[in-house]
Amino acid sequence: MRRRLIQSTLAVVLVVIAVFGVSLVIVESRTISTSAQERVDSEAVRLVGIVDSRLLGSEDVTAEILRDQVTQDRYAVIRIPGRAPIEIGQKPEGEVIHAEELGEGRESVRVEEPKSAVTREVGRTLLIIGLVALLAVVAAVLLAVRQANKLASPLTDLAETAERLGSGDPRPRHKRYGVPELDRVADVLDSSAERIGRMLTAERRLAADASHQLRTPLTALSMRLEEITLTDDLATVKEEANVALTQVERLTDVVERLLTNSRDPRTGNAVSFDLDEVIQQQLAEWRPAYRSAGRAIVSSGKRHLQAVGTPGAVAQVLAALIENSLMHGGGTVALRTRVTGNQSVIEVTDEGPGVPGELGARIFERAISGRNSTGIGLAVARDLAEADGGRLEMLQAQPPVFGLFLSRTAPLKKSTETDEPTVR
Template identity: 85%
Template sequence: MRRRLINSTLAVVLVVIAVFGVSLVIVETRTISNSAQERVDSEALRLAGIVDSRLLSDERVSGEVLRKQVDTDRYARIEIPGRAPIEVGTRPTGDVIRATRDGEEGEKVTVEEPRTAVTQEVGRTLLIIGGVALLAIVAAVLLAVRQANRLTSPLTDLAETAERLGSGDPRPRHRRYGVPELDRVADVLDGSAERIARMLTAERRLAADASHQLRTPLTALSMRLEEITLTDDLDTVKEEATVALTQVERLTDVVERLLTNSRDPSTGSAVTFDLDEVIKQQLEEWRPAYRSAGRAIVSSGKRHLHAVGTPGAVAQVLAALIENSLMHGGGTVALRTRVTGNQAVVEVTDSGPGVPADLGARIFERAISGRNSTGIGLAVARDLAEADGGRLEMLQGKPPVFALFLSRTPSYRDGKDGRDSKESRDGRDGMNHEASDASGGTVR
């Protein structure tokens, strides 16, 4: 493409130079020839006037007198009736420019000039025109190369960007080239790169969330199955099988929720549910693991609380906190329920060493972990809590206290302007006020 652009530009310039250059040469040649003829005519007329003047005043007309009146490169011949012709200068040979004038006293004046002077002047003019044409060609080539580079380099760069997108590197380059059409293509490629990057990020996040959220119910299910294999008591087998079926249902709910959030993270399924039932379920699931570790898990606080949210999501948040305490904490893990304003609060605490000070402000960030874990459990838990209008906070770092805030009344929205109801706003204000009064600011 670069070569075609250069050749086409050069061809246009050569055509323009050929058309206008030839015309200019013809015009200049004629102008120079006419100018030389006019000079000779003027010289002949002037010399005839001088001869007339001297004849009228009876002055002597001779070659010596007229030699001073004629240029050295010209030849003049004066013919006076009754006298011998007078010649001034050397008569040129070859092609000449000639002018003849008749005087009032009957004399005839002829002036000749060699045409070589005109040829030399035409040659100088042609040389100047040729030099200008050469400079124009050089300038055209340079301009064509620059323009070709300006157009082809961005196209090469855009092709590399498209190849990078196809090879799985979706980073936008944000390069612009000063050409509206090419900048438009660059905008489209950058927009596509950003969309691809968001899609890849969402897929990676879904995979990480799925691996983490499925691990907990699968672990609990495996513990139930182990209990079944270790007992011969039919009643115990039935009880454990019933719990295992409940955990399978929970696992199904987790999968459905992950798929729903991967399509539309804003989709919620909040309902009013019995918070005691969810806490009881978690205690039953985690007691075997805590007994195996020589620890205990208990609950206390206000009973018969109803909260608004997705029961499966709330169970996942509590499971993440309980598992976090099992892995990183120490002593007895306590789940305490209380009410603050329009919020139902579930606090999870243990007697472990707590959250390191350098991790306190970043504990809910993904990939932040203090002890070789995945670092996504608390981040996923906070996302689950916020999906239905709740909030997960770390109220205290040592000993660790994590609090899940849930609204006690449904949140209604105006269908026209999308504004929250007064109850929902009051609930969030109460939750924010509670979080601001706590002594910490994040979780592990």
């Protein structure tokens, strides 16, 4: 592209020089020739006037007297009737420019100038025009190279940016070139890079969240199926199968919620529900795991508390806290319910060493973990709680106490048909 731009610019300049240069040469050549002829004519008229005035005054007309009146490099012949011709200067050879005038006494004056002098002047003019044209060509080449670099380099950069986007590197370059059209393309590419970066981040986050949130129900389901394989009691098989079906339903709910949040994190199905049902469900799911670890999980506090949210999401938050206590805590895990203001609170605590002091409030950040774990469980739990309009906080570090705060009443929502607020 750079070469094509230089060649096209140079071609335009050469065409302009050819059109206007040739015209200028023709005009200047004619002007120089015309000027030389006019100078010779003027000198012939002047000499005739001098000869006439001297003849009328009965003065001598000689070559010595008229020599100073003839311009150097010109040749003049004065013919007076009855006298020998008077020659001034050296007769030129080759083509000449001449002028001849007659005086009142029938005398004649012929002035000649070598045409080579006109040719030399035309040559000097052509040389000047050629030098100007050469300078114009050089300036055009330099300008074309500069302009080509100004246009070609940005296009190369933009092509590299597009290639980087295609190869999975969505970092925006934020580079501008001073050309509005190219800057517009750069803006679009940077915006696309940022969108692709957000999409990739969301996809990676969805994959991490999915692997973490699906692990718990899959583990519980596996445990129930193991119980079925180890017993011959039909009643036990039926009971465990029912629990397994419950786990499958929860697994389906987790998948649906993950997909819904990946499309629109603000989308929710908040309803008013009984906290006891969710807590008892979690106790039933986690007791086998705690029995295997030689630990216990219990519940206490105010019963039949109502809360507003998504039961499946609340169950996932509690599962994350219970699993966190199983992995990092110690002793008995207790789920306590209480009321504070207009909120229902579920506290999860254990008898373990608690949260290390260097972690502090960072415990809810992704990739922050006190031991060898994924470090996203509490972060996902907090996101789920906030998506339902609640909040998850660490109330105490040692021993650890985590509190899930949920509203007891539905938030006010403006009706789509009127401007009056209605309760959802």
